[in-house]
Amino acid sequence: MSSAALETDASTRLEITLPPAAALIELQRTGLLEDWLAQRIRQELQQLHPCLETLQHRWFHQSAVSLYLREARQNLDxxxxxxxxxxxxxxxxxxxxxxxxxxxxxxxxxxxxxxxxxxxxxxxxxxxxxxxxxxxxxxxxxxxxxxxxxxxxxxxxxxxxxxxxxxxxxxxxxxxPASLDPATQRRLEHTLFNDWLQQRCRSALPQLEAAAAAGPEVTAQPKAAGPAIAIPLPD
Structure with a gap:
């Protein structure tokens, strides 16, 4: 899936191919596993649609309206x-x-x-x-x-x-007073997207750590790619 052009309304997940075990081990050692995964997810999403903001709007439009109604008086004024x-x-x-x-x-x-x-x-x-x-x-x-x-x-x-x-x-x-103008709508959609991305990265972290831990038998072939992990997309 990562190399093919996909229609966003038909795809339900991203498959992220992991780097060689040696690279995973280094990312884990430097505390950059989550950062690496977040960057890879963003790259794969841009394969789905060149404008990430369009995807954010498609996935989080209604949630942004609900968030606005809950938080307008408390936080958005x-x-x-x-x-x-x-x-x-x-x-x-x-x-x-x-x-x-x-x-x-x-x-x-x-x-x-x-x-x-x-x-x-x-x-x-x-x-x-x-x-x-x-x-x-x-x-x-x-x-x-x-x-x-x-x-x-x-x-x-x-x-x-x-x-x-x-x-x-x-x-x-x-x-x-806050109003749900286009700028506010985009800001809330961006916030919701970042929350979703952070949650997905944290959920996938144990898989990345497990792949790094299983690395010794792969590190003899440092250029060999690792397995893939699946990242569910928003509904």
Whole structure:
């Protein structure tokens, strides 16, 4: 199957011919067995169709719609926000409270370039500000994403910590509700394809390891190809 042109609606699996045992043993030694298999599966799929994105759409279109309906509010909405970072020290905690109350009073722009401790009489204090987004909520650290989900635009969240040694102040600027536009559809299909590929590689790994373990009797002929393994395709 690996050398023949196939119709995707008629094929149910890929047959991947394994390399010689010596090559398998080397891939196993370097921890690259799964990477090798993922690359080979991609190559074989391009034999089925030159545009991998078309296959992803064919196989995962409906699943992408279901994934969107499950996760739109949780992970796919995009946000633009300002993030201020301070050291989690006694001085940092005092500055964090001062910055927070000045933000509440609209006396400070959280995205101001050059925002640092000198504005508060502490030039040596580490204060770092940045404007982030648009970015999907699902791509953010979970505790930060949770804060942004409950935020109202223009209202800062009180200082909090999600990593040892650092305090954060976050202020939402804009929330962009997700919509199932073509770009989002393609992104979800790509995610589902990668999940499928990872699962197939992990499922096939014991076969690869077994073939490598059976290698000594084959390594005397290093150019001899190994057996083939079957990779089921999506329905």
């Amino acid at each position: 995009q946000v633009v926000f300002c993030l201020i970072r301070l050291d989690d020290s006694e001085l940092g905690s005092e500055l964090a409270q001062e910055i927070y109350f000045r933000l509440l009073a609209n006396e400070l722009d959280p995205a101001r370039p050059g925002l640092d401790g000198s504005l508060f009489g502490h030039p040596a204090a580490a204060v770092r500000s940045s404007r982030i987004g648009p970015t999907p909520l699902g791509s953010l650290q979970p505790q930060l994403a949770d804060r942004l989900r409950i935020s109202r635009p223009g209202v800062p969240q009180s200082p909090f910590s999600i990593a040892k040694g650092e305090l954060l102040i976050v202020q939402l600027e804009q929330r962009l």
